[in-house]
Amino acid sequence: AQSVTQPDIHITVSEGASLELRCNYSYGATPYLFWYVQSPGQGLQLLLKYFSGDTLVQGIKGFEAEFKRSQSSFNLRKPSVHWSDAAEYFCAVGAATGTYKYIFGTGTRLKVLA
Amino acid sequence: DAGVIQSPRHEVTEMGQEVTLRCKPISGHDYLFWYRQTMMRGLELLIYFNNNVPIDDSGMPEDRFSAKMPNASFSTLKIQPSEPRDSAVYFCASRGTSGRPAYSYNEQFFGPGTRLTVL
Secondary structure, X not given: OOEXXXXXXXXXXXXXOOEEEXXXXXXXXXXXXXXXXXXXXXXXXXXXXXXXXXXXXXXXXXXXXXXXXXXXXXXXXXOOOOHHHOEEEEEEEEEOOOOOOEEEOOOEEEEEEO | OOXXXXXXXXXXXXXXXXXXXXXXXXOOOOEEEEEEEEOOOEEEEEEEEEOOEEEEOOOOOOOOEEEEEEEOOEXXXXXXXXXXXXXXXXXXXXXXXXXXXXXXXXXXXXXXXEEEEEO
């Protein structure tokens, strides 16, 4: 079955600390992978996406993610977290061809301590 | 571009009433998606359209839900009659494909959502 797993429901980090949010997927076809961020009361904003090529992708707001096919993972990282990064983060997978539906993970809520 | 526009932003209604949510996609986008977000179920795709035609409505929970896209710049999601369990945030998203290389995958752009509360 196709699925996306974000094993951490909540993560708390101190401002300035590094961050890694985990995402594992199960997908029968070649996946396209995305990370979105949702601030309170807002819609989802795309942070970065992976189609092919370099497995380390850079996104907005200083975020990056690494695609590891052997581990079926697409973890999001940031070297130094800012208080404004507090939000909910969603990993999503889409098909390379055919349907354009996304499968979303359940999200990870990030809290940043001053 | 103004992005995806949804209205109303908040809706409070009583059980049994009809509710209509509205969405204006980004100009030029040919895909439109309706999602529902709840604490229990996360983000669920309800239905999506391509060139105003419904392609997949397998996520629509039941016959009380219906969606239309009469033209490229407007879509509605209607719940009739509404029930308390329909309380959620409903998002609309759009995606464009025209003019892109075949290997490119255009992301979905989300609206701010409509928070629906059914009493």
